[in-house]
Every structure is written in C-alpha cells, then in structure tokens.
Amino acid sequence: MESCFLDIWQASLNKSGEELCGDQVKVYKTDSKTIAVVSDGLGSGVKANILATLTSQIIxxxxxxxxxxKEVMSTVLGTLPVCQERKIAYATFTALEIDHATNAFKIINFDNPPTFFFRGGKRLDLNRTPExxxxxxxxxxxxxxxxxDFLGIISDGILHAGAGNIWNFGWGWDNVAGYMEPLVARYPTRAKPVVQGVVTKTRSLYGSLxxxxxxxxxxxxxKRHSLIxxxxxxxxxxxxxxxxxxxxxxxxxxxxxxGTTGSIMERALGEVIEVDLSTLRETVPPIGYLSEIDLLTEGIITMYRALEVMREANGDEGRLPRDKNGAVMLARELLQADSVFFLVGQKINEFYQNPLLPRNLSLRKNLVLETAQFLKERNKEVRIEFC
Structure with missing residues (x-):
C-alpha cells in the first residue's frame, strides 16, 4: 500500500485578555509514523497553558x-498539579497516531470534542469505543x-463560539461539521484553507470577545509532492x-x-544554460534555464536569501513576496513541497569559507541543515544526503 502524505495545519484563538493560549498542539513525524496531540488545559491563561503543555508533551x-x-493515562493524571480553586488536576486531550506503512490510524480522546472525519468531501461517523x-x-x-480523507481535531472553544447569540450555547459539533463539508469538498488536498475557514468563522461568532x-x-x-x-x-x-x-x-x-552544480547538469544534458537577467536583483543573482530542471539558481547567496524570505513569511507560502527572483522562487518550491531531498556535494568553494570556522565546516552544509530544520518544523519530510 502506497503511503499518503499527511498535510497538517493548525490554528488557535486565545481567550480574550490572555497572552498565552490554554490549548497546546504537538506534532511528531518519523519515517514510520505521525503523532498529533491536542490538549486543552483546565481554565485559561498561564495555568491552562502549563497544564496543556505538560499533558501534550507527556503523551x-x-x-x-x-x-x-493505561500507563500513559496514569502518568498524565499523576503528573499534573492540582488546581486549588476547582480541586481537579487534568487537561483534556486528543491523540492521533498514524502508521505510514499501512495508513492505519488510531484516535484516543479524553473529554475533547469528537474528531471529524471526511471521505470524498462527505462526513462519515467513526466507530468509537468507550473505555x-x-x-x-x-x-x-x-x-x-x-x-x-480529512481528519479534524478541535478543542471545545470552537464549539462554544456563538453562545448567547442565534446559536444559543454555541454553534455545536454538528453545525461545525456542516460548515466544514463544503470546505473539505472544495479543497480535497489541502488542510490549511479548511482550518482557516473554520477558525475565521469561530472568531466571527465570538464577536469582539x-x-x-x-x-x-x-x-x-x-499524494506526496516531492522535490529534489x-x-x-x-x-x-x-x-x-x-x-x-x-x-x-x-x-x-x-x-x-x-554555478558549478549547474555546470554539471549542463554537461549531463548537453545544453547551455540560458540566464534570465530579468530576475537579477541587488541581493539575488539571476536564475537560469535548462530542460528537465524546474528551477536553476545560484548557490549560497540565493539559498541564504530563500531561507530569510521563508522566515519573514513565517513559512506561509501565501505571504511570500510576489517578486520573481531566484530566492522567492526557491522559497516557493520548498514550501509547496511535502517531501524535500537535499543532495549536497561536499566539495568546498573557497570563496564561501569563513576563515574563523574549521576548514571542514562548509557554509553550504550548515545552510542546508538550517533550512532542513525550518522545513521539518513545518511538518515537511526532509532527507539529506552528502556526496
């Protein structure tokens, strides 16, 4: 069975007047599995944030x-501090675990709203077993x-939106599911617009408070979108x-x-690189064109600027500059990809060596590692091979 890529997006709203969110999300990916945990700490603010952080990290x-x-629950309940006001010590949570080899998933829920499940743009009921x-x-x-397929995990703050208005006690689970259905059908391969749509509606229903x-x-x-x-x-x-x-x-x-890497591909293809001077910028060298290559850029300078651009956009492709230059184009390729394979030659270009660093510490290597970490933090699958 071919594994699916798991496109994950998250968004939170803080309770009015609170700097810290009382909900916490943890996502962990390896080659074999993905784990996502959503925890809702008791109350709000700092105490809730601590409870949710402890709970999600333990799980x-x-x-x-x-x-x-059973051992997980025992550890969670035995670790959390007791709230002096309510005399209870817990945070609710939903944990999702997915096996990449089989695409099998398991959801564990403790006092959080049920998880949404959509297939073919239509809501399906999961068979839930109490224990x-x-x-x-x-x-x-x-x-x-x-x-x-689409899975949606929420804290109960989503459901409470609209309380006191036409929704009485909040718009509720069924209304949220109904609102999601056309979004899931419209965006069958992206989690972000579905999440943003629901959270925007939630904010609207809460109004100013x-x-x-x-x-x-x-x-x-x-399907996985791969990039080398x-x-x-x-x-x-x-x-x-x-x-x-x-x-x-x-x-x-x-x-x-x-440049040298481009020359290697130039020889392999038996072609001559065509340079596009219209993409030249003060801080970014121009791109070039070769058949079979989707993007051909200069090396260290462009890669460094691409990482800066991604950071400035907080990893959001929609916030990238609209300018057509090598750094922005490289940033877009990286953010659009699900799986990125860096094939990194280790021959050192003396021009880019810092004399204060050890001779064997390549700036290119460090830049690739830094970029890879940035992408991993945004749930990208990243592999690096040095040659």
Missing amino acids: LTMLRADVPL TILGKQITTAEGVLERG IGDDATFVGLCAR VFTGPPLDPEQDEAVAQRVLDFGGRRVVCG
Missing part, C-alpha cells in the same frame, strides 16, 4: 515509545486513511555524471542551486 513522548494507553482507565472515560476510534481558547488541527491525506534540491559539486569529480543522472531520474520537481 507525545510516551506514544513515541509505544507505551500502553474506562483509572476511573476516567476514554474513547478510541480506528480506521485506515485513503487519499482525500473570544470566550474560550479555540484550536483546530486539520489533517489531509493526499541538488547543490554543490561532489567531492569526487568522477561522480558528477552519476549524481546528475540521479537528479534527472528523480520523480518529482527538480531544483539545482549553484
């Missing part, structure tokens, strides 16, 4: 280690994801042809960064 850590659910652990009611649900922390985490299963970024010549020039062929054999989009 995430223990699920990563495949600890049995009592340490006197607490837990609900579990299982299934297998298919491409186009958001009465509770509200969080939505959306997960869409779809080839930068830097290999240590052994004898490997140039083989490495170039690996780039050409790659099944997704292909980006080449660097």
Whole structure:
C-alpha cells in the first residue's frame, strides 16, 4: 500500500485578555509514523497553558515509545498539579497516531470534542469505543486513511463560539461539521484553507470577545509532492555524471542551486544554460534555464536569501513576496513541497569559507541543515544526503 502524505495545519484563538493560549498542539513525524496531540488545559491563561503543555508533551513522548494507553493515562493524571480553586488536576486531550506503512490510524480522546472525519468531501461517523482507565472515560476510534480523507481535531472553544447569540450555547459539533463539508469538498488536498475557514468563522461568532481558547488541527491525506534540491559539486569529480543522472531520474520537481552544480547538469544534458537577467536583483543573482530542471539558481547567496524570505513569511507560502527572483522562487518550491531531498556535494568553494570556522565546516552544509530544520518544523519530510 502506497503511503499518503499527511498535510497538517493548525490554528488557535486565545481567550480574550490572555497572552498565552490554554490549548497546546504537538506534532511528531518519523519515517514510520505521525503523532498529533491536542490538549486543552483546565481554565485559561498561564495555568491552562502549563497544564496543556505538560499533558501534550507527556503523551507525545510516551506514544513515541509505544507505551500502553493505561500507563500513559496514569502518568498524565499523576503528573499534573492540582488546581486549588476547582480541586481537579487534568487537561483534556486528543491523540492521533498514524502508521505510514499501512495508513492505519488510531484516535484516543479524553473529554475533547469528537474528531471529524471526511471521505470524498462527505462526513462519515467513526466507530468509537468507550473505555474506562483509572476511573476516567476514554474513547478510541480506528480506521485506515485513503487519499482525500480529512481528519479534524478541535478543542471545545470552537464549539462554544456563538453562545448567547442565534446559536444559543454555541454553534455545536454538528453545525461545525456542516460548515466544514463544503470546505473539505472544495479543497480535497489541502488542510490549511479548511482550518482557516473554520477558525475565521469561530472568531466571527465570538464577536469582539473570544470566550474560550479555540484550536483546530486539520489533517489531509493526499499524494506526496516531492522535490529534489541538488547543490554543490561532489567531492569526487568522477561522480558528477552519476549524481546528475540521479537528479534527472528523480520523480518529482527538480531544483539545482549553484554555478558549478549547474555546470554539471549542463554537461549531463548537453545544453547551455540560458540566464534570465530579468530576475537579477541587488541581493539575488539571476536564475537560469535548462530542460528537465524546474528551477536553476545560484548557490549560497540565493539559498541564504530563500531561507530569510521563508522566515519573514513565517513559512506561509501565501505571504511570500510576489517578486520573481531566484530566492522567492526557491522559497516557493520548498514550501509547496511535502517531501524535500537535499543532495549536497561536499566539495568546498573557497570563496564561501569563513576563515574563523574549521576548514571542514562548509557554509553550504550548515545552510542546508538550517533550512532542513525550518522545513521539518513545518511538518515537511526532509532527507539529506552528502556526496
């Protein structure tokens, strides 16, 4: 079974008057599985934030280690401090675990609203199984994801929106599901617009006073969008042809960064790079064109500026500058990709070496590692190979 890429997006609203959100989201991805935890701390503000942070981190850590659910619950309930006002010590949570090999998922819910599940743009009911652990009611649900499926995890602040208005006690789970259905149908491969649509509606229903922390985490299963970024010549020039062929054999989009790297691809294709001077900017060198290559840029300078641009946009493709230059185009390729494979040559360009750094510490290597970390923090799948 071909694994799905899991497109994940999250958004939260803080209760009015609070600087910290009482909800916390933790997402963890490996080659074998994805874990997402949404925790809603008791109350709001600093105390709720601490409770939710502790809860989500404990659950995430223990699920990563495949600890049995009963032990997870025992640890959570035994670790959280007691609220002096209400004499209870817990935070609600929903934990989602997905096996990449089989696309099987399991949802564990403790006092959070039920998880939404859509297939083909239509809401489906999950078979939920109640279980009592340490006197607490837990609900579990299982299934297998298919491409186009959507899972939505919320805190109860989403449901409370509109209380006191036409929605009486809030717009409620069924109304939220009904609002989501056309969004999921319209955006079958993207989680972001569905999450943003629901959170925007929630904010509108609360009006000028958001009465509770509200969080939505959306997960869409779809085909993986893959990208290879080839930068830097290999240590052994004898490997140039083989490495170039690996780039050409790659099944997704292909980006080449660097003058020498571009020359390697130029020779492999038997072509001459055509430079587009219209893309030249004061701080960004121009791009070039080769057949079979989706984007060809200069190396270190462009890559460094692309990382700056992504940071300025907070990783949101929609906030990237509209200017057509190599850095923005590279940033867009990276943010649009689900899976990024960096193929990094280790031959050192003396021009880019910092004399204060060890000779074997390449600026290109550090820049790739920094970019990879930025992408991983935004739930991208990243692999790096040095040659």
